[in-house]
Amino acid sequence: MALGLFAERGFDETTVDEIAQAAGLTKRSFFRYFPAKEDAVFGGVDVTGEQVVEDIRARPADEDPWQSLHHVLRQWERQIHASEQTLASLRLIESTPSLHARLYxxxxxxxxxxxxxxxxxPGVQLDSFTAELLTNAASAVLDTVSQEWLRSGGTADRAALLDRGFAFLHPAATIRARETAEPHQPGPVRADRGRHS
Amino acid sequence: MALGLFAERGFDETTVDEIAQAAGLTKRSFFRYFPAKEDAVFGGVDVTGEQVVEDIRARPADEDPWQSLHHVLRQWERQIHASEQTLASLRLIESTPSLHARLYxxxxxxxxxxxxxxxxxPGVQLDSFTAELLTNAASAVLDTVSQEWLRSGGTADRAALLDRGFAFLHPAATIRARETAEPHQPGPVRADRGRHS
DNA sequence: TCTATCCTGTCACTCGGTGTCGTAAGTTGT
DNA sequence: ACAACTTACGACACCGAGTGACAGGATAGA
Incomplete structure (x- = not known):
């Protein structure tokens, strides 16, 4: 695995030729498997959480979206950050700018x-601004949890931090229009915009 | 300016040699002025907002940190996104992955x-987790505003969107040790529909 | 067995980025 | 005015990431 080489000499100090040769390949063949050098690190780790998207779609339609994000991400946390290998990967990513950029x-x-x-x-319609705001906020929570977890040297309770972040940043009023939810009638988008106050 | 070349042929399709030659320089000299090709775009734009850090330090110590962020970033928005040149730069950045990564x-x-x-x-002490959470959340708001603004084709009211984001994501209780209810900003935060055209 | 397909190595090339050296300008001190 | 020094730039060589093109070997299917 390329991770061993990266751990020894560092990511930037390791050539693609060296990675390929260690794997019994050519540089050209390496790029047939990975679109970029960085992806040799992300290959094994599910950093994007493709499952999360499906899980969100599977959540009850009348659930508060912030709650949905919280619930799904907590489940995801539990599945991911278990093995020592992903832990080492995340440390490497955090300490290497180019990997960090790729993660972003x-x-x-x-x-x-x-x-x-x-x-x-289905049900309550969110406008794109609100949906993106919730998503970006949840991503910010995840990011903060990772930072704190890294600062703690990997000993911090990620689930607890996640809960704390989600509770702290709880939106003022995500869904206030339950009474207008019509599950069986898609119809025109009568999106109730997120007016607060 | 390199921005002209980028606008014509695109960022990735423009070589550093071409940029340098257009500026009457050598490739080597280009890299004496800019650490990377991407920085030829960011050079003129204050994307990091160095002033913001100072402004935050200048805010009253007993102010709610979320309010401080809101206030300072609104001021910053007002100063920055005025000229057509920075507008074009931001569009270019948003549409070019490598520039986007650099921005990150x-x-x-x-x-x-x-x-x-x-x-x-001074005054109330924030633990690093809370401080980072607030910061990352504010950054998420900024990001969402930029996305919506870009989607609107540059016509959306960034200040209004910022207010809406900050109000929507208001932390449950940042600092509860404030009983000085300052009158805040005149005029309620108008939830503009976030729709283009 | 013949053949189409897939996988891989080899070579050549582009481009971003860096180290090194030489040199033509200033600039300062006496 | 002369020497010593600094600054800036060009010229050249070099490295590493990534790509395109081509050739050959293995293999599955007829």
Missing amino acids: QKRAQWRRHVSDALRDR | QKRAQWRRHVSDALRDR
């Missing part, structure tokens, strides 16, 4: 899917 | 400074 790209793409999933749910 | 790197660094500024204020 994947996260941005993931956020688009999540916000689409939020907006596509 | 700068934002991450900026967030560190902001969260440090929040934690360094």
